[in-house]
Amino acid sequence: MKKAILLINCLFLGFVAQAQDSTSATPGKFTFSGYMDTYYFGNFNNPKSQSNLGLNGSGVGNARAFDQKAGQFGIGLIQAKAVYSASKVDAVMDLTFGTFADLGNYGNNVGLLGTPGSTALAIKQAYIVFKATDKLSFTAGQFGTHIGYEVIDAPINYNYSLSNLFNNGPFYHIGLKAQYAFSDKASLMLGLVNNVDNLVDNNKKKGLIGQFFFSPVAGWSVYLNGIISNEASKDITNTNGTVAVSADDAMYQLFDLTTTYQITSKFFLGLNAAAGSQKGDYQGVGGPVTSKSWGGVAGYANYAFTDKFGLGVRYETFDNKNGARALTDAAGNGASVNSITVTGNITAADGHVLLKPELRIDSYSANKFEKNDGSLSKSQATLGMAAIFKF
Template sequence: MKKVYCTVLSLMFPLLGFAESGEKKTKSDTLTTVAEVKEDEESKGTFAFSGYLDSYYMANFNKPLSRSNMGAAGTARVFDRKSGQFSLGLVQAKAVYTNAKSEAVVDLTFGPNADYGNYGNLLSPLDGSKTGTALAIKQAYFTYKFTDKFSMTAGQFGTHIGYEVIDAPANYNYSLSNLFNNGPFYHAGLKATYAFSDKASLMLGVVNNVDGLGDNNRKKGLIGQFFFSPVANWNVYVNAITSNEANVDEATGKEPDAFYRVFDLTTSYQVTENFLLGLNAAYGMQKGEYQGYAGPEDSESWGGVAVYANTKISDNFGIGARYEYFNNDNGVRGVLAYPGGAGTAAIGTKVNSVTLTGNITLADGHILLKPEFRLDAYPKAGTGKSEQFEDSDGAFTKSSQTTFGLAFIYKF
């Protein structure tokens, strides 16, 4: 016991201002020692591990023979693709290390939705012919804080564009919007953020391209985001990206004349403690090839808007609604129709979507149950033409699709 007591005193002496040899230390020596201890504590940082897993069951009222919610174009849904069966969504394991000057994030994902969310990763195509560990990387980046106002981030990070994200627990609705599906998912590059105050900041960055770990040409994309908060509880994000997404011409070794641009507005206002309103609007333009897919010779546009309203009814239950209109009449993005049937030329189209989602929390918020109703309505193709959705006989006779299901999510 005496030995332990002496050891404790010996550790305390430097902080109390006395040398172990009995010599008196000066005031400046004491202050230096305290500063060193504080600096050492800050450099140690903190480590956090989190994640989630989700699965779902989705009933499709059209009873499609293929048990698919994807429609003729294969793009009607993002992640909740299957109907009439229990399906695994995504499993996430996220590690974050933070200290006073930096942060490092390794965000790994597994499962079908991890595959879809990394579709630009050529090591892991959806057809299953190849596999690669790069599939598991959703995000991998670090941030260095030069000052309290200025920081830089390098690596692979989720896109800044849009209202919704890949992670199911972070979205109020389980199914994702067409705006999410037709915008970027992630980028690899370098970005810098300057905070003018806690109510305004600016981010600018340089990235390889859209949704790819590697670059498909020598051009680099530019990204930007301006954040401001006009009043308390109101957040506004003005986002943009411009990039040349055309593959290098193998014959000449040059990049074709092409561009891909998106301007995006995302905003939310916490009206009361229990009621939130949100808005996402986007306008995009494209000219030329897009990552191997033929594009318009001249600039063509697409766009949409989604409105969100969420209300908390009790500590364990809430309900949220989303209305979305998405227009791709020019055929630039993935919302397409095939009135001539499978194998014929695609044409642009538009869609109105209404989603109603309940949120039930259990186990102190670790378990989320999300019952959800969704209706997607496309213009009718006309008599004798192929419609957007499949019926129980496998024929495309439906211009709309209604689904109802339940998502099961556990987060930790």
């Protein structure tokens, strides 16, 4: 705790010093952008639930992150993003609305006042960047996670449906971080945040985040990411009053490699690999405290045939057989999954509209998906189209 307080104070002093020095800065520039998306995906299993999520031990599963509807039209996310940028400071106010916005605020369906539908769910990002020098900057507020290859924003991802690595988080952080650029080819970020995917801190401990970026050659970027956080909310006691699970026995850690290589102006490769673990009482109150792990690898290849049409393929394997995360089979047991996704990218309306036809096949290690006749299957295939408007 003392080390965390010391680091917070050091970062805060950097904030204060920069804020005092920014009064003479020249006026900045204001920009406004955003997007909206809608989609339709048919499911070849023709599930009665009209869902792509599959089943878990207690009902609906989470085989897909956002594109959850099958055989029906859906609205994804509406974004309104305002950015003010000056020589010494940036401010980002990124608001989102819709089903995907609520899903992106995982674990926060109840607002700070304890009532559903809080306006806190509309905040995707809200942060301030103080530029202490040309190389050193400080960021405070709520910001998207540095972990992983894919992001929530549909126009940025090549594939429309999101990977299992993305689906298992984290999505965002609230806290304070510092970034130092050694050069245009290498930088380091360190910060302190509240618990993983949580608007409010559920204990007195802070998570540590970090990222090291380097670019070995032109067009090749490498990101080494990590987060370590104690996710316990309190001690769990047995009926006799003894501690069954200590608040110190819920350590979450995730380490991630993300790398991209623009081989030619038309051909692009990407890779995301992650390994995580978390300690916990997986048997209920009084059960043994164990550490369970999960991990996965996703490879990406995109090719632009013209400036208006491209094709991308993603292959992913994700292992949760230990049951550490929520991705399970229909019986509720931990499972592994292999997924392949083929996505077209069609640019129209002077670049304002993106059309993404997509075929995806998910294959689990055990039965996961329902069919129209009530039987179960290890796999499902979906085919559909997403339409995205951006400005």
